[in-house]
Amino acid sequence: MNAARYAIGIDLGTTHSALSYVETAKCEGEEVEQRILKIPQLTAAGSVEERPLLPSFLYLPHPDEHKQGDLTLPWGGDPTRVIGEHARRQGLTTPIRLVASAKSWLCHPDVDRKAPILPPEVPAEVPQLSPFEASMLYLTHLREAWNGAHPYDPLEEQEVTVTVPASFDPAARELTAEAAKAVGIEHLVLLEEPQAALYSWVNDSLGRWRHDVKVGDIILVVDVGGGTSDFSLIAVTEQAGALELTRVAVGEHILLGGDNMDLTLAHVVKQKLKKNGVELDRWQLQALTHGCRQAKEALLADAELASYPIVVPSRGAKLIGGSIRTELTHDEVTTTLINGFFPEVSVDERPAQRARGALTKVGLPFAQDPAVTRHLAAFLGKQAGATEDLEGFVEHAHWASFLHPTAVLFNGGVFNAQVLRDRVLQVLNQWLAGEDAPPARLLAAHDMDLAVARGAAFYAYARNHGGVRIRGGTSHSYYVGIERSMPAIPGMEPELHALCVVPFGLEEGSAPVVPPQEFGLVVGEPVRFRFFGSSVRREDQVGDLLEEWSEDELEEMEEIQTSLPADKLKRSEVVPVRLQAEVSEVGTLELTAIPTNVKADGEASDWKVSFNTRGSNSNGAGG
Amino acid sequence: MTDEKPSLWQRLQPLLQAVKRLSAAGWKLAMYWLGIAARALKRLAAAGWKLARYWLGIAARETWIVLKRLPIASYSFARAMVSADDAQRLTDFYINAASSPSSAKTPPAPAAVLQESGPDSALVLLSLLQKEGRFLDFLQEEVSGYSDQEVGAAARVVHDGCQRVLEDHLSIAPVRDEPEGTQVTLNKGFDPAAERPTGQVIGEPPFTGALVHRGWRALEVHLPRVASSRDVRILAPAEVEL
Numbered sequence: 001m002n003a004a005r006y007a008i009g010i011d012l013g014t015t016h017s018a019l020s021y022v023e024t025a026k027c028e029g030e031e032v033e034q035r036i037l038k039i040p041q042l043t044a045a046g047s048v049e050e051r052p053l054l055p056s057f058l059y060l061p062h063p064d065e066h067k068q069g070d071l072t073l074p075w076g077g078d079p080t081r082v083i084g085e086h087a088r089r090q091g092l093t094t095p096i097r098l099v100a101s102a103k104s105w106l107c108h109p110d111v112d113r114k115a116p117i118l119p120p121e122v123p124a125e126v127p128q129l130s131p132f133e134a135s136m137l138y139l140t141h142l143r144e145a146w147n148g149a150h151p152y153d154p155l156e157e158q159e160v161t162v163t164v165p166a167s168f169d170p171a172a173r174e175l176t177a178e179a180a181k182a183v184g185i186e187h188l189v190l191l192e193e194p195q196a197a198l199y200s201w202v203n204d205s206l207g208r209w210r211h212d213v214k215v216g217d218i219i220l221v222v223d224v225g226g227g228t229s230d231f232s233l234i235a236v237t238e239q240a241g242a243l244e245l246t247r248v249a250v251g252e253h254i255l256l257g258g259d260n261m262d263l264t265l266a267h268v269v270k271q272k273l274k275k276n277g278v279e280l281d282r283w284q285l286q287a288l289t290h291g292c293r294q295a296k297e298a299l300l301a302d303a304e305l306a307s308y309p310i311v312v313p314s315r316g317a318k319l320i321g322g323s324i325r326t327e328l329t330h331d332e333v334t335t336t337l338i339n340g341f342f343p344e345v346s347v348d349e350r351p352a353q354r355a356r357g358a359l360t361k362v363g364l365p366f367a368q369d370p371a372v373t374r375h376l377a378a379f380l381g382k383q384a385g386a387t388e389d390l391e392g393f394v395e396h397a398h399w400a401s402f403l404h405p406t407a408v409l410f411n412g413g414v415f416n417a418q419v420l421r422d423r424v425l426q427v428l429n430q431w432l433a434g435e436d437a438p439p440a441r442l443l444a445a446h447d448m449d450l451a452v453a454r455g456a457a458f459y460a461y462a463r464n465h466g467g468v469r470i471r472g473g474t475s476h477s478y479y480v481g482i483e484r485s486m487p488a489i490p491g492m493e494p495e496l497h498a499l500c501v502v503p504f505g506l507e508e509g510s511a512p513v514v515p516p517q518e519f520g521l522v523v524g525e526p527v528r529f530r531f532f533g534s535s536v537r538r539e540d541q542v543g544d545l546l547e548e549w550s551e552d553e554l555e556e557m558e559e560i561q562t563s564l565p566a567d568k569l570k571r572s573e574v575v576p577v578r579l580q581a582e583v584s585e586v587g588t589l590e591l592t593a594i595p596t597n598v599k600a601d602g603e604a605s606d607w608k609v610s611f612n613t614r615g616s617n618s619n620g621a622g623g
Numbered sequence: 624m625t626d627e628k629p630s631l632w633q634r635l636q637p638l639l640q641a642v643k644r645l646s647a648a649g650w651k652l653a654m655y656w657l658g659i660a661a662r663a664l665k666r667l668a669a670a671g672w673k674l675a676r677y678w679l680g681i682a683a684r685e686t687w688i689v690l691k692r693l694p695i696a697s698y699s700f701a702r703a704m705v706s707a708d709d710a711q712r713l714t715d716f717y718i719n720a721a722s723s724p725s726s727a728k729t730p731p732a733p734a735a736v737l738q739e740s741g742p743d744s745a746l747v748l749l750s751l752l753q754k755e756g757r758f759l760d761f762l763q764e765e766v767s768g769y770s771d772q773e774v775g776a777a778a779r780v781v782h783d784g785c786q787r788v789l790e791d792h793l794s795i796a797p798v799r800d801e802p803e804g805t806q807v808t809l810n811k812g813f814d815p816a817a818e819r820p821t822g823q824v825i826g827e828p829p830f831t832g833a834l835v836h837r838g839w840r841a842l843e844v845h846l847p848r849v850a851s852s853r854d855v856r857i858l859a860p861a862e863v864e865l
Contacts, residue, residue: 044754046853047747049845069852093862294783313780315862319760320769325776 004158004187006150007464009196009456010142011163012135012176014103015226015259016053019142020453021158022461030207030468032461034454039145041084046070051085053449054141058099058134059087060119060127075144080127083141092286096122101227102134104255104364107165107172109558114175120363136179143183156184161460163452166192166232166250166475169533169557170589171611177588189463190587194221194232195247195470196455197411201445202468203458209468210243212443213407218248218387219443220405222376222424223452225412229254229372231379233403234470235387246390247472249383249403249535254375256367258414261337264370265292268336269310269326278324284312295328296337300417306330341370342423347377347402347431373427377402380431382536382552389538400435409443411451473507474583477540479554481530482517496530498546498554502581502589504538512582515543518596519579524571526563529609533557542581562593562609579609641717656685746855747846751792753859756784792845798838807834 008021019037026033038050045066059082061071071079082090091098099118106113108131116128129137139162146155162180164173173190180188191199198221202209213219217236223229231251237244266289270280280288291310298308307329314322351369369375380402387403408425415421421442429439445451462468479498501515521527532554540546546554564575577593584590591609663678702709752758761781766774789795798817801807809818811828817838820830849855 040848043847044750046850047847048850049847067852067854069850072850072852074848093864309776309779311776311779313757313777317760318764319757319780320764320766320773320777323773323777323780325772 005153006158007457007460008146008155008158008160009163009191009453009458009460010139010160011193011196011450011453011456012103012138013056013225013452014101014228014257015056016449017056017138017142018053018450018453019146020450020457022457024461024465027461027465030202032203032458034203034457036450036453037142037146037149039084039142040074040148041141041145042071042073042082042086043084044086044089046072048073049085054084054138054145055088056100056102056138057087057091058083058102058129058137059090059094060097060099060129061090062097073144074148077144081129081137083137093283095119096126099129099134101364102131102138103165104227105131106135106175107168107253108364109169110365113171132175132179135176136182139179139183139185143185156186159187159189159460159464160185161189161191161196161456161463163191163193163196163456165228165230165253166194166247167228167230167253168192169253170478171558174588174611177586188586189460191456191459192232192247192250192472192475193452194223194230194250194411195234195472196452196459197221197223197445198234198245198409198455198470199458199462200447200451200455201409201443203454204446213243215243217406218403219245219407219409220380220428220440221409221411222372222415223411224372224414225257226259227255227257229256229367229375229412231376233383233386233405234472235390237390243468245468245470247470247475248390249379249386250475251375251379252535254367255364256370256372256375258412260366260370261341261414262289262293262296264336264340265289265296265328265333268332269328273324273326280312280324281315283315284324288312292328296333297417299328299330299333300337300419303330303419338419338423342373342420342427343371344427344430345371345374345377347381347434349374350378350381351375373424376424376428377431380405385536386538400437402431402435404432404435404437405440406438407441407443409445411445411448413449416448471507473505473510474502474589475504476502476533476535477504477537478502478581478589479532479534479546480560480579481532481556482545495547498532498549500540500542500544500546501579501591503540503542504534506581506583508583508587509585510583512580512592513542514578514580514594517543517545517578518576519593520574521562521564521577521593523564523573523575526561528559528561531557531560531611558611560591560609560611562607564593564607577607580606652689656682659685743849743855744846746858747849748788748792750855750858751788751847752785754784755788756781756786758785759858792847793841794843795839796842798840799834801834801837803834803837805834806831 005023005025006021007024008019011018011020019039020034021037022032022034036052038052039054040048040050041054043049043051046069060080061082066079068079071077071082087098091100096119102118105111105118111117112130114130114132116130116133118129118131118134119126122128143155160180162176162185164176168176177188177190198219205212213236215236215238219234219236221230221232221234223231229251230253232247233249235246235248237246266285269288269292270285273280288310291312295308295310299305307327309325309327312324312326313319314324316322351367351371351374353368367375383403384400385403405428408428410421410424415424425440425442432439447454458467459469477500479500482497482499484495484497499515499517501513503513506513534540534549534554536553537549576596578596580592580594582590582592593607593609595606659678659682663675663682666678667675699713703713704710749759753760757777757780761777799807809820809828809830809832813828817840820832821835822832824830
């Protein structure tokens with residue numbers, strides 16, 4: 001087969017998606033020419049425009065809402081699903097028909113990700129989609145947009161990298177890969193977003209990055225997008241005289257981003273108006289949020305500016321008579337944003353956790369503590385020993401209470417504001433100074449909105465044409481829970497042991513690992529395992545059996561399950577199997593149950609163990 | 624042979640006439656040149672170098688005017704010899720020119736045709752300005768009853784939204800990059816549509832004057848593609864909240 005002509009990076013974001021590409025024949029070494037695909041999308045009924053960003057919103061219109069043909073795209077398109085700018089706008093006025101943040105739902109452990117649950121809690125008449133379907137539709141839109149512009153080089157035949165948050169669990173990664181395969185992408189690789197941001201930085205430096213970092217550096221990538229925050233640590237190592245990048249740790253999935261900030265400001269202004277007896281309806285609150293975003297950008301960019309006027313336009317045609325005028329002051333932005341989202345905290349502070357009310361409706365598990373810096377402190381504290389096993393690293397001081405990064409790379413639209421970059425760096429450097437460590441340097445990044453897509457395209461290219469690669473493998477070690485057989489004691493749960501099935505840092509494409517322990521599986525019945533992951537236990541080897549562990553080391557994930565079909569074996573026969581783990585070329589984790597007593601006629605086959613994406617409460621949709 | 628097409632002989636008749644006229648003109652030109660040359664020689668013989676130089680100069684200039692056409696003449700000759708198509712084209716050109724000797728007297732064709740500007744893109748732009756910047760609401764409202772502050776507050780919405788429309792859909796740049804008030808020069812052949820001289824407009828270019836307004840030029844226009852089903856006359860739909 002001929003090599004693909006283009007290397008493509010797709011940033012499938014929570015609030016925006018983008019596609020960047022490079023023509024491989026035009027690149028040499030680390031000089032890669034990036035281009036962003038202009039994505040045709042509906043911007044109003046009956047009008048199509050090409051924009052570099054595709055808002056990740058999907059609108060399910062009422063059949064009488066638009067004229068026949070007004071929802072036509074250059075490639076036809078499905079008039080019952082509107083994607084992009086028009087969807088976002090329609091959703092402002094008709095939220096019950098809007099699917100938003102599908103990506104956050106895709107890694108929500110408590111719901112069935114393939115069941116039609118979005119938009120959540122709507123009247124029965126409104127059609128619903130699954131988070132998986134929504135992701136697939138965004139990818140389909142991107143595929144059609146690409147194929148329209150490059151009819152002779154369809155997306156299906158190119159090298160494609162799709163980015164996922166570093167904090168995505170194996171199940172969410174698998175769902176993303178499955179969605180990409182379902183739209184026909186054959187040569188697919190998944191890439192973690194903070195890594196993509198770093199690749200974009202490498203790409204922009206045109207090879208000079210080797211002078212900007214040195215062996216022993218630890219780069220902290222802080223990625224705060226519209227809806228999620230993502231942290232990663234990447235160490236600079238050396239292999240046979242050449243610099244290498246190794247991802248050593250990733251943070252937890254934090255649903256906290258720029259949209260929270262705009263909303264918070266809008267509520268501040270709303271309260272101010274309420275004091276003057278002005279009440280806002282939902283539509284006006286949306287307009288106010290929009291105004292606050294602009295005021296925020298202006299106030300953060302210019303420290304001299306004392307206040308910025310905001311006008312909430314009337315909804316009716318009387319613009320002058322019905323508009324509400326107010327303003328946002330510099331102090332309000334500082335107290336709300338900087339002290340609210342980026343407070344100066346000490347490094348041993350941890351995010352506040354509220355116990356969730358028992359009657360909470362099923363919604364997204366938004367972060368309960370808005371302080372990004374506190375989440376960062378928790379991450380660095382947890383990963384204090386992340387570089388212990390790396391060769392060539394200065395022994396980390398044993399008394400250090402957190403991992404000391406030496407450089408910081410910012411990404412995400414929030415950090416377009418210089419003030420916020422400075423703030424995070426300042427807080428981090430305070431922590432470092434407290435432990436007599438040198439301050440961290442800032443790695444200059446460009447174009448924070450498109451960096452992930454660009455980095456992904458660079459990776460898609462570098463992967464096949466030689467070039468720097470970030471190594472890392474799995475970001476967690478994984479365990480299955482085994483109940484120890486013991487006499488039943490009333491009121492006590494049987495003791496649970498954890499068997500390591502995947503070691504930390506298992507790389508894609510490396511030989512599969514099989515722990516020696518055997519399990520007896522019953523044919524014809526679904527078997528479930530409790531499944532655990534750890535982002536800190538780096539030394540555990542395959543087959544290690546943990547008898548005890550501290551609470552925050554191991555995190556229980558969704559169950560994994562398999563079912564042995566009873567076609568050739570007798571039903572309810574017990575078959576001894578071993579669990580084999582492998583990271584596929586795509587970047588997803590694959591578990592397989594392999595029968596140990598392979599018969600001579602070779603009739604026993606392997607069974608895939610799948611991740612449970614159905615949610616822990618079976619009727620999670622609630623309606 | 625046929626009535627529709629005159630025979631070659633008939634077609635050539637006017638050409639022969641033209642050749643006759645041409646040779647007459649050529650004869651006249653040659654005589655004129657010879658007259659000047661003869662006068663120059665006569666002066667040279669009679670009054671010496673000083674006066675002869677004047678007539679020699681005229682003779683040389685006339686010669687040069689004719690000789691300047693030599694390249695295009697040789698080129699046409701070569702083209703006609705080399706390419707049958709070109710020869711045919713030249714033949715047609717001479718014949719047609721010769722057969723309609725009064726063509727020079729026909730009124731000059733208008734430099735441009737007045738055409739209707741299609742209403743569609745204007746309406747699409749208007750609806751964009753209304754959607755983003757409430758442009759129509761602003762213009763259609765009676766402003767006299769409101770204070771400047773109220774009008775100003777609404778103007779922010781309009782300014783902010785309409786500016787975004789301009790940024791997204793048009794690339795607009797000043798015609799002249801110099802700051803207003805500086806002295807600028809309009810050279811001969813300037814584009815009067817792009818640069819307009821005002822005030823004491825007399826004499827010949829180059830004109831020099833103060834730049835009063837920098838002008839605006841749309842470098843690019845990228846309006847949305849519009850579905851054939853869309854009624855562009857609806858600038859903003861009526862909204863009904865259910």
